[in-house]
Amino acid sequence: MSTAAYPAADVDLFSDEALADPYPRFKALRDLGPAVHLTRHDLWFVCRYEQVRAALGDWRTFSSARGIGLNDDFNGAWDGALIHQDPPSQTQQRKLFTERLSPRALRSVAENIDRRAEELAAALVERGDFDAVTDLAQDLPIRVIMDLIGWPQKGRDELLDMAAGWFDSGGPAGARTSAAEPKVQALMAYLSEVVAKEDLVPGGFGWNVLEAHKRGEIPVEGATGLLAGYVVAAFDTTVSVISSGVWLFARHPEQWEVLVGEPALVPAAFNEIVRMESPIQVFSRVTTRDVDLGEGVVIPAGARVMHSYGSANRDERHYTDPDHFDIRRNPLDHLGFGFGNHACAGQGLAKLEAHAVFKALAARVERIELTGEPVRALNNITRGFSSVPVRVR
16 A cells, blocks of 8 residues: 555455455555545545545536446446436436335335234244345345335346346456356346336336336336336345344344344444445446545546445444444444435335334344354445354244
């Protein structure tokens, strides 16, 4: 690492080792400055909380119009999708998300989510041993979200793998990114077929997208991109938060004891889980002008900038003892779901599902124990597990 003309580092944040445990590297980069030029990938890494939040709120300076991925193939393939737009076009398409995923709109499904979570928790507690990823965290997103979208039964099981591939394909050029391309091609083909055949249940979220496309409000690429947003964001983020939460509570039994004794802390615990293990670690944008971040750091116009939610949420300049898991912290200002005009539109649904799961477990479980070594699902963009074997008592 060097601080010659501006902070720069030859660190690879996308190696297996870095993805498995990124936080020591994030801290080293934060200590260099508010942003660091990653010479290996020619990226600017914005890593401190204050600067990440400010950048996410300034779409005129940090634009999504040239894509949020770290390679040209990804950005070209999803050109026209909601995530690759700035206002005003982004605002119009985003309404299709926010109208159906607002707290008011979700009230009608909250009772159903609670009921399903209660049934799932009861069944898993009776079993005693289960996998927090495949048996718990993946259950509600597949059943609830797919029903809300109005997705056909055929193909649901394959969507999880396709979704993970979508995020992976947004990384920098390399073996991991290349290996994800077949999954993304399969996802695009599948979504395009769904749009062409109108193979969705009328009345669901997805049907709204088809109707908007038929009215000429959004192009076919936009319709495909919106459906991908529902599927990809809803799956990976929710699955990651629930399974990461179980993992954290297994490692910190004293915090689980607090939650069992005070179940009203479930929302605060959810926020702390998202802060500690941000399901989306990084996204990128491109600067439209020179940006002076202070401390001698000036990001030039036209630079690809990677904003790290994972690093910002562990910034000791903003959070006291940020590597400590404390469910009483209740970090309402965490950046785990982004911020600004591209903040996660589905975070309300993720909260409903995760809250329901942890409330149902806290009412039945005194202790969560790991029964084996958890397996990380290494991904260029997201952070989560492929397996977390646990026993509940």
